[in-house]
Each structure stands twice: as C-alpha cells, then as structure tokens.
Amino acid sequence: MSNKTKRILIVEDEEAIAEGLRFNMDAEGYETVVLGDGPSTLSYFEENSHDVDLIILDLMLPGMSGYEICRAIRERDQNIPIIVLSARTLSEDKSHAFDCGTDQYIAKPFNLPELLSRVRNLLKRPRIDPPPKHATEIEEFQIGNIQINFKTFEVIKDGEKHQLTTMEMQLLRYFIENEGDVLSRTKILKDVWEQGAEVTSRTIDNFVLRLRKYIEDDQSNPHHLLSVRGTGYRFIANPIK
The missing domain is CATH 3.40.50.2300 (Response regulator)
Structure with missing residues (x-):
C-alpha cells in the first residue's frame, strides 16, 4: 500500500x-x-x-x-x-x-x-473498484443484444454506446453476480453503498429505473430487472419466454 x-x-x-x-x-x-x-x-x-x-x-x-x-x-x-x-x-x-x-x-x-x-x-476504496468478495470479477457480460463492459463502464445496446457512472456499474454488476436471487432494498444498500452514505430505498429505485433504460427493451414491462413487490429486485439474464 x-x-x-x-x-x-x-x-x-x-x-x-x-x-x-x-x-x-x-x-x-x-x-x-x-x-x-x-x-x-x-x-x-x-x-x-x-x-x-x-x-x-x-x-x-x-x-x-x-x-x-x-x-x-x-x-x-x-x-x-x-x-x-x-x-x-x-x-x-x-x-x-x-x-x-x-x-x-x-x-x-x-x-x-x-x-x-x-x-x-x-x-479506502481503490480507484478501480474490486469485485465483491464472494465472486470472481466479471469484465464483460452479454444480455441478448446488449454488451456490458465492466472495465470501460460502457453498455452497448443496438449499436448505441452508453457511459455509466461508478455507482450504476457497481449496482448492475451486483445484480448480475447475484442473478436469480431476490435482493431486498436493505441488502442492496448494505452491500453496494458505502457505510454511512446518505441514500434511501428511493435512491435504489431511481438507480434501477436508470439501469432499465440501458438493458430493457420496454422499461414499463421489464424482463431482466424485475421488481419484487414489498421487497426489492431480482435480476434474470435469460428469462423464459
């Protein structure tokens, strides 16, 4: 150090x-x-x-x-x-x-x-954010026609490139690495945000809305980043049609 x-x-x-x-x-x-x-x-x-x-x-x-x-x-x-x-x-x-x-x-x-x-x-946070302790770092991920690059903080959807912020990318990576799990807002706050950060469950909801713009074809009818009523969210990369 x-x-x-x-x-x-x-x-x-x-x-x-x-x-x-x-x-x-x-x-x-x-x-x-x-x-x-x-x-x-x-x-x-x-x-x-x-x-x-x-x-x-x-x-x-x-x-x-x-x-x-x-x-x-x-x-x-x-x-x-x-x-x-x-x-x-x-x-x-x-x-x-x-x-x-x-x-x-x-x-x-x-x-x-x-x-x-x-x-x-x-x-204390490294300038390049480390992966969660429970998982191997993911550098790239694909959801249908959407490419996610965790090294460059970019999402490419239908040929259009979107630059994500640090927190948007950290939250997206968290959902992907916990695919299929129902994640409560309390758990998301604890695992993703820094201790003492002035954020609320509404902050998480706002970030999820922004992530849906990048990865959903229809934000009003999401297929990947799903709401779990009264609890939080669940991510599914390849939903059964």
Whole structure:
C-alpha cells in the first residue's frame, strides 16, 4: 500500500467554509487544494487528475454549477470519489447529483465528524473498484443484444454506446453476480453503498429505473430487472419466454 499523502480537492466559493474544510483536512493529515469555480477546477483536474484522491464539491458555484463539474469529471474519471456538500436539501437536488455521478451527498450545515468519516471510508476504496468478495470479477457480460463492459463502464445496446457512472456499474454488476436471487432494498444498500452514505430505498429505485433504460427493451414491462413487490429486485439474464 502506498504511503503517499492523500490529496483532497475542495471546490467551494464561500471562503469561511473552504478554509474550515482546509484546516480540518490538513489536521487529518491530508493534502488539500481549494478552488472556487468550475473552469479552474476542471483545468486543475485535467492536469492533475492522477494526483487527486477525492473531491468535495459544492453545487452553487459562480459561472458553472457543481452538477456540471461533476458530470465533466465523470467523463474523464469514473472512479474518483466525489462528495457533494451543499445547502440544497430537496430530494430532486440529491437525485440530480447522483445522476451526475456523485458518490455521496451531505447537506449543509454538516456534521464534521460524519464528513471526516465518509472521507476516510471513500479513500479506502481503490480507484478501480474490486469485485465483491464472494465472486470472481466479471469484465464483460452479454444480455441478448446488449454488451456490458465492466472495465470501460460502457453498455452497448443496438449499436448505441452508453457511459455509466461508478455507482450504476457497481449496482448492475451486483445484480448480475447475484442473478436469480431476490435482493431486498436493505441488502442492496448494505452491500453496494458505502457505510454511512446518505441514500434511501428511493435512491435504489431511481438507480434501477436508470439501469432499465440501458438493458430493457420496454422499461414499463421489464424482463431482466424485475421488481419484487414489498421487497426489492431480482435480476434474470435469460428469462423464459
């Protein structure tokens, strides 16, 4: 394991919050870089992506929203941990942030020990996510005319290529590796999401809806990713017709 000091990129335009985050991250032994707008953040990340280990990202920034920044970063790097730290507390704000590729969402005002705990947990995660302990890593998988590449985070359906986020791919791989099993929402939360992640059963439902867009011919009548009423979901690669 590398002993290199972990570098955290803090994207926050409110100076008091930014400096408070810097002080506390430095106190934990991390190296920090603070930026306050989208263009400088993307420029810095473009040049230093391999040296950044985690990003703490505000949503309300001058000139460019945190959503746009998150989406742009995900186009380059599907694995770097991103924590959104925002005063926006509506469920649609959180859903949009997850759609853009954030790993976790923390509302302001925030609890510092909780934030530090989440940072520590996410930094333990390898940049290339390992397979579940109970299974051999799957690199590729085919469902009918749909090709799934777990190394490139791509799903190709009818010749059209879709780029998935880290969490979308982790959840899809989880369903495939547990094919045929009825998986409760509680079990999915426990097995797929990081401990302490601010997600609910509704978050899982939203992710499943997105996965169905990639792997189902008719999202309203799914044949692979099935709902189990009152429990959760069940994945079937080759349903009996």
